[in-house]
Amino acid sequence: MRKIKTCGIALCLAAAMFAGADMKAEAQSNFNSYSYDEWDGSVEAPASYQPVMVKNGFEIGAGPLNTPQDFFMDKDGHLYVADTGNNRILVLDAELELLEIMETVRMNGEEVPLTDVEGMYVTEDHVLYASQTQSGRILIIRDGEVTGIIEKPVSNLISDDFIFAPTKIGLDIYGRVYVLSKGCYSGLLQFDVDGSFMGFFGANKVEVTAQVAFNYMWKSILSDEQRAAMTSILPIEYSNIDCSEDGFVYTSTVGTQLPKSQIKKLNPLGNNTYFALGNAEFNFGDEELSYKKGKANYPSFIDVKANEKGFIFAIDLTSGRIFERDQEANLVAVFGGMGNQTGTFSTPVAVDVYGDRVYVLDRLKNNITVFEPTEYGALVEEAICTYGEGRYDEASGLWMQVLARNANSKLAYNGIGKAFTQGEEYTDALQYLRYSGDKYSYSKAFGKNRLVVVRRYGPYAIVLIVCVAAALSVRKRVVRRKKK
Amino acid sequence: MKEKKSATNPFYTIMHPFNCSYDIRFKEKGNGVLTIIILAVFFLTSIYQRQSTGYIFNDNKLSELNVFVQFISVILPFVLFVTANWIVAILMNGTGRFRDIWIYGAYCCIPFILGNIVSVWLSNILVMEEPFGGYVQIAGATWSLVILFIGLMIMHEYGFTQNVFSCICTILVMFILLFLIMLVGNLASDLYGFVMTVAKELIFRMS
Numbered sequence: 001m002r003k004i005k006t007c008g009i010a011l012c013l014a015a016a017m018f019a020g021a022d023m024k025a026e027a028q029s030n031f032n033s034y035s036y037d038e039w040d041g042s043v044e045a046p047a048s049y050q051p052v053m054v055k056n057g058f059e060i061g062a063g064p065l066n067t068p069q070d071f072f073m074d075k076d077g078h079l080y081v082a083d084t085g086n087n088r089i090l091v092l093d094a095e096l097e098l099l100e101i102m103e104t105v106r107m108n109g110e111e112v113p114l115t116d117v118e119g120m121y122v123t124e125d126h127v128l129y130a131s132q133t134q135s136g137r138i139l140i141i142r143d144g145e146v147t148g149i150i151e152k153p154v155s156n157l158i159s160d161d162f163i164f165a166p167t168k169i170g171l172d173i174y175g176r177v178y179v180l181s182k183g184c185y186s187g188l189l190q191f192d193v194d195g196s197f198m199g200f201f202g203a204n205k206v207e208v209t210a211q212v213a214f215n216y217m218w219k220s221i222l223s224d225e226q227r228a229a230m231t232s233i234l235p236i237e238y239s240n241i242d243c244s245e246d247g248f249v250y251t252s253t254v255g256t257q258l259p260k261s262q263i264k265k266l267n268p269l270g271n272n273t274y275f276a277l278g279n280a281e282f283n284f285g286d287e288e289l290s291y292k293k294g295k296a297n298y299p300s301f302i303d304v305k306a307n308e309k310g311f312i313f314a315i316d317l318t319s320g321r322i323f324e325r326d327q328e329a330n331l332v333a334v335f336g337g338m339g340n341q342t343g344t345f346s347t348p349v350a351v352d353v354y355g356d357r358v359y360v361l362d363r364l365k366n367n368i369t370v371f372e373p374t375e376y377g378a379l380v381e382e383a384i385c386t387y388g389e390g391r392y393d394e395a396s397g398l399w400m401q402v403l404a405r406n407a408n409s410k411l412a413y414n415g416i417g418k419a420f421t422q423g424e425e426y427t428d429a430l431q432y433l434r435y436s437g438d439k440y441s442y443s444k445a446f447g448k449n450r451l452v453v454v455r456r457y458g459p460y461a462i463v464l465i466v467c468v469a470a471a472l473s474v475r476k477r478v479v480r481r482k483k484k
Numbered sequence: 485m486k487e488k489k490s491a492t493n494p495f496y497t498i499m500h501p502f503n504c505s506y507d508i509r510f511k512e513k514g515n516g517v518l519t520i521i522i523l524a525v526f527f528l529t530s531i532y533q534r535q536s537t538g539y540i541f542n543d544n545k546l547s548e549l550n551v552f553v554q555f556i557s558v559i560l561p562f563v564l565f566v567t568a569n570w571i572v573a574i575l576m577n578g579t580g581r582f583r584d585i586w587i588y589g590a591y592c593c594i595p596f597i598l599g600n601i602v603s604v605w606l607s608n609i610l611v612m613e614e615p616f617g618g619y620v621q622i623a624g625a626t627w628s629l630v631i632l633f634i635g636l637m638i639m640h641e642y643g644f645t646q647n648v649f650s651c652i653c654t655i656l657v658m659f660i661l662l663f664l665i666m667l668v669g670n671l672a673s674d675l676y677g678f679v680m681t682v683a684k685e686l687i688f689r690m691s
Contacts, residue, residue: 039545434539439539439540440612442539443540443611443613444611450609
């Protein structure tokens with residue numbers, strides 16, 4: 001009897017152990033999740049996104065993919081994949097099931113192959129814009145029929161030796177087309193609804209590095225001929241564009257020499273609106289960099305996408321990580337990485353979103369990875385959205401739940417601190433804002449708290465000072481009278 | 485003239501640099517023990533400033549205080565300055581001695597120390613849009629530099645331009661001294677490494 005009991009306990013324990021082990025395995029990812037503290041040191045954070053599906057060409061049912069360059073998710077959840085190496089476009093659904101393979105399109109009654117498509121855009125009424133980089137044109141395709149072509153524009157702004165090599169395309173809410181052309185440093189090419197060229201849009205500026213400053217100094221000394229022989233300094237071209245529903249154009253940049261403003265949010269005038277306090281520029285990638293032979297591996301953003309809630313997902317080619325940020329460019333989550341396991345990449349080229357899901361295309365692995373938010377990740381996003389809508393108390397409750405899961409969350413401390421400031425509970429507000437490291441908000445709350453303190457104790461202090469002054473003057477007179 | 489009150493009282497010094505510099509040099513009025521106390525206060529103030537400046541104005545990571553680094557960052561510049569100025573004085577026929585420069589230099593730190601302390605207090609009651617603490621600090625530093633300049637001029641019996649030249653030379657000599665210190669440090673560590681290697685080798689062969 002006793003033996004059976006021990007056996008039972010042992011079994012129970014073993015079962016518990018296995019259950020525990022199982023749970024742990026499920027909660028672990030193949031990449032590190034982290035955020036940054038006040039001093040830009042990385043601190044651990046729970047995983048915000050987990051890979052739920054990885055599919056290559058075979059698993060999709062379309063044969064192997066060959067160096068796919070881009071994909072695009074339309075509003076209905078149809079994923080258009082530019083299988084560039086195989087000269088075709090695949091249409092998948094949100095579960096990555098094959099719907100259609102497009103190999104040719106009809107143009108003027110002829111069947112034309114879809115060669116070297118490097119960028120795509122699909123409008124709400126299923127008009128497909130596909131850029132053929134080598135051929136230097138953009139096909140506008142409706143139901144397998146080419147209804148329009150955008151080619152090298154004729155304009156005073158464009159010289160004859162300009163090579164029009166369109167790669168990425170974006171359409172804003174008014175139907176204007178933004179085109180990224182390979183080797184074009186003047187910014188995006190902007191076309192009107194009817195396909196006429198409007199001008200260049202939002203060029204990158206030259207980064208002032210030590211070498212640039214040195215070259216500039218030399219150029220001011222040298223003669224014209226010598227100057228012509230020097231390498232010219234050009235701004236870095238964009239790597240990708242995304243037109244969001246609120247009329248802004250997001251751009252990403254690869255190969256920056258300074259870790260600053262790699263992601264830009266351009267307003268309709270073409271100016272960047274992503275700036276911190278005092279016009280400081282944000283670093284959108286890792287704060288702690290790895291070094292190779294004394295050179296820092298700076299983040300290099302290959303694609304950016306904003307989802308419906310206003311979160312932007314930018315993928316870094318250097319570290320293979322996806323950085324999720326909110327509209328104020330606060331770091332929300334980091335996921336993904338370099339490697340050969342599920343949820344890691346070799347050469348990611350494109351990122352896209354559908355609902356809560358994040359899709360990543362890998363050019364070298366020829367597969368698509370789908371991420372879904374974890375409970376924690378969804379909670380953080382909900383809290384940010386609730387706060388953004390102005391429901392501070394509700395947001396504060398959500399942030400408390402976030403804190404219970406991640407005591408390192410700067411965002412959570414900040415959200416609670418700001419909610420306390422709104423509720424005029426400054427003592428608590430100051431404590432939480434201090435944890436969040438947000439000096440600006442702390443200073444605001446501190447100023448309001450100071451006013452409260454002065455109003456409360458100010459009258460007493462004044463009365464005290466007046467009393468002391470009166471007492472002193474009386475004493476003086478008494479002393480004087482005594483002397484007399 | 486209040487002889488009694490002069491150079492032995494550093495708070496009198498900072499208001500009357502001409503008199504006190506003269507007294508320290510030619511009437512042997514300086515107090516050496518007092519300079520040690522002033523420098524100790526200077527060192528303590530630097531820690532106080534690092535740790536207790538209000539959160540809004542404080543960019544230091546409070547948990548990473550290194551007392552040794554603080555000590556060096558206060559004492560080393562002072563010792564370097566005094567030594568460099570003394571060297572320059574010898575070369576430029578200045579009449580000041582090492583002891584005089586040391587004492588007067590320490591007295592001159594007082595406005596700077598007071599400015600720092602007041603700026604720490606202010607930083608705890610001001611917000612980001614009111615950077616007055618910094619102004620107080622700058623005022624204190626300016627005061628210190630002005631009386632230091634005047635004092636050195638009197639002490640070495642220099643004219644104005646000669647004193648400006650001497651100060652520039654002093655800064656240069658400070659850098660040279662720093663370079664020499666680093667050089668000697670490096671060579672010493674190399675020598676230590678060499679001796680240790682030889683010793684280890686010998687022990688290895690013997691056994």
